[in-house]
Amino acid sequence: MGNDGLRTRLLALLLAVSGAQAQAPQPPAADLIARGRYLTLAGDCGACHTAPGAALDFGGGYPLATPVGVIYSTNISSDKIRGIGGWSDEAFVRAVREGVSQDGHLLYPAMPYDAYAKLKREDVLAIKAYLMSLPPAVSSVPSTELSFPFNQRWGLTVWRWLHLARGELRDESAQTPAWNRGRYLVEALAHCGTCHTPRTFTYGMDNAKAFGGGDLGAWVAFNITPDRNAGIGTWSRTELASYLKSGCIKGKASAAGGMAEAIEQSLQYLTETDRLAIAEYIGSLAAVRDNRQTRPRDRWGTASSTVYALRAGRLSSATGAGLYNSHCASCHGGEGEGNGDGEGFPSLFHHTTTGAYDSRNVVAVILTGVSRRGQTTTVMMPAFAEWLEDEQVAALSNFVSAQFGHPSAATITPARVKALREALRAPSPAAIEDGRLEETPNGS
Structure with a gap:
């Protein structure tokens, strides 16, 4: 009887200990959190889920301009009320891979869950472990208010x-x-x-033209297939891997806009092995041809002697050449040849942006400038939106395209600049003069 009582007490003690352990789960191991951090960087989560000027990362509230309106990103910090602090593993995996929030409402595909659907479950949970290891961002997010019919989330059932x-x-x-x-x-x-795959009329990725270039409104996400003219078929794998780290290939390309942001916040932190792996896979893609691009984008344009010739006379600020001389030549050179190693002040001829048949990116760079922070260097170009009128931006853009790039792209009108300025939320000289400052997408 005594032995039975002892066994009973030992069994009760074991059950109590195991129950206590079940109620107090161990924190994730340091290596899991480190892997989650790397995956979070590779997924570029912070770019969309951190508002400009936020004190803490992942608090949401970043305004995402989409064809159907502005969508505000959600708080994915460890905050238990506004973030994912109270979410189960299953709820988080479902949100990331299926676009269904914890409470069951469908997420707008501004969150790229059509790509994240392919993620490994263990990678998604590693990301969650990393996010949960960070301080909570106690911040409220503006509600997304879209016009009818896009505010009807039931329509996302069909999209999905x-x-x-x-x-x-x-x-x-x-x-x-x-x-x-x-x-x-x-x-x-x-x-x-x-970004780099065109969309169908239902805003799904057109996989028949995968990575053949996307229309982002005021920007173009270029064709990254191996097509020599429209894509990056003239790039070596080591060049592409280097570009993903630095955002620059001398005599070929320099990143601006969303691509600069992706490099700054994500791609530069990948290992060299992963960047080379990306280059190997992209090099194997089916080439997507575009007959409007009749030679490689980095093979257009020549050096200009126009500016030097005109300096002897009177340069009108109304002409593209005059505007180039006043605002661009000191950095990009009088002949457009660039300065230094080409990273901060790239050549404007033999450049993939100026050599594109669509000059939207040229206009966007003139209006919003360039900001690209690397681990050792920072590249900056001032935004000229508040200094140049629509007519001046059009003249400057057309001069750059005609002289240094694709001549067929020199068709920008002041009305087109006005529309792009509005899409970029870039201020105009008149708005500055009247005190009507408009926020640009990067918060500057």
Whole structure:
């Protein structure tokens, strides 16, 4: 009887201990949090889920300009009320891969869950572990107010049925480990197709033209397939890997806009092995041709002697050449040849932006400038939106395209500049004079 009583007491003690352990789960291991941090950077989560000027990361409230209106990103910090602090693992995985929030409402596909659907479950949970290790961002997010019919979230059920392909991306046994890793990064985690793949009329990715270039409104996300003229078929794999780190290839390209942001906040932090894996996979893509691009984008334009010739006379600020001399030549050179190593002051001829048949990016750079912070260098170009009128921006853009780039792109009108200025939320000289300052997308 005594032994039975002792066994009973020991069993009760074991059950009590195991119950206490179940109620107090151990914190995630440091290596899981570190892996989650790397995956969060690779997924560029902070770019959209951190508002300009926020004291803490991942508090949401970033305004995402979409074709249907402005959508504000959600708080994904560890805050238990406004963020994901009270979410289960299942709820977080479902939100990331299926676009369904914890309370069951459907998320707008400004969150690229059509790409994240391919993520491995363990990677999603590693991201969650990292986010939960950070201080909570106690910040409220503006509500997204879209016009009818886009404010009817039930319509997202149809969108998801059309465009959401569920299932983790599996390795292809016939391919190399680097190719498989690159595919996972490009198609899932880094969600490159979200910008670089054109959209259908229902705003789903047009996979028949995958990575063939996307229309982002005021910007163009260029074709990144191996097509020599429209894409990046003239780039070597080491050049592409270097570009993903620095945002620059001398005599070829320099990143601005959303691409500069992706490099600054995400791609530069990838390992060299991962950047080369991306380059290997992109190099294997089917080339998407565009007959409007009749030679490689980095093979257009020549040096100009116009500015030097005109300096002997009177340069009118109303002409493109005069505007170039006043605002651009000191950095980009009188002949457009650039200065230094080409990273901060790139050449304007033999450049993938000026050599494109669509000069929207030229206009966008003139209006909003360039801001690209690397781990060791910072590249800055001032925004001229508040200094140049629409007519001046059009004249300058057309001069740059005609002289240094694709001559067919020299068709920008003042009305077109006005529309792009509004899309970029860039201030105008008149707005500055009247005291009507308009916020630009990067909060400057």
